[in-house]
Amino acid sequence: xxxxxxxxxxxxxxxxxxxxxxxxxxxxxxxxxxxxxxxxxxxxxxxxxxxxxxxxxxxxxxxxxxxxxxxxxxxxxxxxxxxxxxxxxxxxxxxxxxxxxxxxxxxxxxxxxxxxx
Amino acid sequence: xxxxxxxxxxxxxxxxxxxxxxxxxxxxxxxxxxxxxxxxxxxxxxxxxxxxxxxxxxxxxxxxxxxxxxxxxxxxxxxxxxxxxxxxxxxxxxxxxxxxxxxxxxxxxxxxxxxxxxxxxxxxxxxxxxxxxxxxxxxxxxxxxxxxxxxxxxxxxxxxxxxxxxxxxxxxxxxxxxxxxxxxxxxxxxxxxxxxxxxxxxxxxxxxxxxxxxxxxxxxxxxxxxxxxxxxxxxxxxxxxxxxxxxxxxxxxxxxxxxxxxxxxxxxxxxxxxxxxxxxxxxxxxxxxxxxxxxxxxxxxxxxxxxxxxxxxxxxxxxxxxxxxxxxxxxxxxxxxxxxxxxxxxxxxxxxxxxxxxxxxxxxxxxxxxxxxxxxxxxxxxxxxxxxxxxxxxxxxxxxxxxxxxxxxxxxxxxxxxxxxxxxxxxxxxxxxxxxxxxxxxxxxxxxxxxxxxxxxxxxxxxxxxxxxxxxxxxxxxxxxxxxxxxxxxxxxxxxxxxxxxxxxxxxxxxxxxxxxxxxxxxxxxx
Numbered sequence: 001x002x003x004x005x006x007x008x009x010x011x012x013x014x015x016x017x018x019x020x021x022x023x024x025x026x027x028x029x030x031x032x033x034x035x036x037x038x039x040x041x042x043x044x045x046x047x048x049x050x051x052x053x054x055x056x057x058x059x060x061x062x063x064x065x066x067x068x069x070x071x072x073x074x075x076x077x078x079x080x081x082x083x084x085x086x087x088x089x090x091x092x093x094x095x096x097x098x099x100x101x102x103x104x105x106x107x108x109x110x111x112x113x114x115x116x117x
Numbered sequence: 118x119x120x121x122x123x124x125x126x127x128x129x130x131x132x133x134x135x136x137x138x139x140x141x142x143x144x145x146x147x148x149x150x151x152x153x154x155x156x157x158x159x160x161x162x163x164x165x166x167x168x169x170x171x172x173x174x175x176x177x178x179x180x181x182x183x184x185x186x187x188x189x190x191x192x193x194x195x196x197x198x199x200x201x202x203x204x205x206x207x208x209x210x211x212x213x214x215x216x217x218x219x220x221x222x223x224x225x226x227x228x229x230x231x232x233x234x235x236x237x238x239x240x241x242x243x244x245x246x247x248x249x250x251x252x253x254x255x256x257x258x259x260x261x262x263x264x265x266x267x268x269x270x271x272x273x274x275x276x277x278x279x280x281x282x283x284x285x286x287x288x289x290x291x292x293x294x295x296x297x298x299x300x301x302x303x304x305x306x307x308x309x310x311x312x313x314x315x316x317x318x319x320x321x322x323x324x325x326x327x328x329x330x331x332x333x334x335x336x337x338x339x340x341x342x343x344x345x346x347x348x349x350x351x352x353x354x355x356x357x358x359x360x361x362x363x364x365x366x367x368x369x370x371x372x373x374x375x376x377x378x379x380x381x382x383x384x385x386x387x388x389x390x391x392x393x394x395x396x397x398x399x400x401x402x403x404x405x406x407x408x409x410x411x412x413x414x415x416x417x418x419x420x421x422x423x424x425x426x427x428x429x430x431x432x433x434x435x436x437x438x439x440x441x442x443x444x445x446x447x448x449x450x451x452x453x454x455x456x457x458x459x460x461x462x463x464x465x466x467x468x469x470x471x472x473x474x475x476x477x478x479x480x481x482x483x484x485x486x487x488x489x490x491x492x493x494x495x496x497x498x499x500x501x502x503x504x505x506x507x508x509x510x511x512x513x514x515x516x517x518x519x520x521x522x523x524x525x526x527x528x529x530x531x532x533x534x535x536x537x538x539x540x541x542x543x544x545x546x547x548x549x550x551x552x553x554x555x556x557x558x559x560x561x562x563x564x565x566x567x568x569x570x571x572x573x574x575x576x577x578x579x580x581x582x583x584x585x586x587x588x589x590x591x592x593x594x595x596x597x598x599x600x601x602x603x604x605x606x607x608x609x610x611x612x613x614x615x616x617x618x619x620x621x622x623x624x625x626x627x628x629x630x631x632x633x634x635x636x637x638x639x640x641x642x643x644x
């Protein structure tokens with residue numbers, strides 16, 4: 001269990017770096033509330049982007065994106081709403097993204113899906 | 118965004134429409150939606166196709182996948198779309214070297230391991246596809262038998278999905294196909310696709326033959342006339358007099374089917390959903406079909422039916438052949454009456470919520486009946502024990518309109534002598550001679566036998582000369598109705614053809630009147 005959490009942490013850090021490299025500004029990470037947790041909040045021009053990061057060390061349980069179900073997307077939407085209430089962010093448009101981080105045979109493969117809802 | 122296309126065929130009855138399967142990989146979370154009015158079996162295709170693709174070692178797109186079956190408003194049924202869906206999806210991510218979407222068709226069901234399974238109606242589907250400009254079709258190896266019958270398009274048998282994508286020239290190296298079922302042969306595909314498309318004469322199978330019948334000369338003569346002119350027949354007689362025996366031999370003296378007719382009949386058979394029925398077609402497919410439904414048959418079993426896609430019934434399985442109703446008076450009245458319209462039009466339309474399915478049903482009707490419930494009203498080994506009301510009720514099963522369409526009514530009695538009849542092959546030769554005479558007479562038209570010629574036209578263009586006075590006399594004395602007159606007219610020509618006369622003689626016409634018989638053939642008081 002510990003190693004899975006560590007893997008998730010590493011994945012999130014890699015995802016944040018990936019976003020920074022692609023011109024995003026990461027403004028929040030691992031933000032909690034009663035509903036759950038948002039992995040990364042970043043801005044992309046006038047978009048406020050909420051990112052769910054999924055990390056896997058192999059695909060024997062399926063592709064990372066396959067575990068982002070519609071109910072998880074619905075929860076992300078509620079979380080985004082609560083984040084905005086807590087940290088007022090006028091003038092931005094909201095977007096939900098997903099990033100998959102796949103460690104396979106010593107390589108890291110990052111895929112980024114935009115506007116998943 | 119990536120798009121993939123492939124073609125499949127959607128059948129409804131005997132008519133088919135080519136369906137374009139479009140697969141689109143969009144930028145969304147992984148998911149698979151199949152749209153375009155699929156039924157349940159087709160909706161489940163999603164799971165089969167995905168498992169099959171992954172199990173042969175190819176990548177399934179991890180994005181939002183939408184597969185559309187166009188035309189979207191047409192309802193689609195069954196599992197035959199699996200192959201086209203798989204290829205459309207694979208085409209979004211892989212390149213195929215030898216695949217032209219435009220005139221290539223895919224038919225087949227996928228197993229989870231990638232095996233390609235046979236489906237029903239492939240022959241009917243391919244015939245329709247050929248009409249719609251399809252040039253090449255990939256079909257399950259197990260359906261190969263029936264597809265050997267057609268040459269309008271190139272048929273490529275495929276045993277499994279690996280085999281298929283390799284034949285399409287996929288640009289990745291694949292491992293050897295491993296079936297989940299060890300009994301499945303994975304690579305044994307017989308490449309011999311040629312079948313002798315002609316009735317072979319050295320066919321050794323046993324067929325019932327008229328030379329096994331003794332002393333029923335008149336009856337056999339009647340059946341020969343029926344075969345020569347395409348006339349419907351009624352056989353009435355006591356139990357055990359050989360009605361069934363005769364009817365079974367009747368199909369044997371009909372001319373062999375032409376290639377087109379054999380194809381049509383085979384296509385109808387495949388639509389009953391028995392894909393292995395024609396696994397190894399032999400010259401048997403040129404035998405006129407013989408369909409003998411039991412008398413408990415429902416209307417749907419007789420004319421065709423079923424949901425959601427209507428399947429052909431007994432009358433369509435008898436298309437180009439014989440429909441034999443043994444114990445005709447035991448059938449339910451609606452079943453018998455349902456025959457009237459197909460008898461006239463030669464086809465039947467079955468109307469369902471999803472559409473109208475038309476099946477050809479150009480059959481020759483042979484009815485066998487007892488004259489009453491006990492069977493001995495016309496004589497025989499016992500005395501009849503039925504009372505008048507019982508007899509009337511029994512006779513009324515065969516309605517006037519139905520009997521009117523039956524040109525030859527024969528009473529079957531005990532064998533008159535022990536003389537052995539001519540063999541079926543000699544009789545068949547006489548039938549062919551007679552049909553050729555009729556054909557050369559009607560060469561400017563497309564009537565193949567006398568009963569197909571409209572009565573008025575026959576009387577105007579092909580008068581029977583002075584001998585007609587015999588028919589006139591029968592009509593004037595009330596023995597023949599107007600329709601009866603017309604039918605006897607056709608019979609006269611058929612008999613003339615059989616006897617090699619250029620015009621019906623007095624003897625031919627009197628023979629016709631004899632075989633036309635009475636309008637209430639089950640009634641012992643009418644002679």
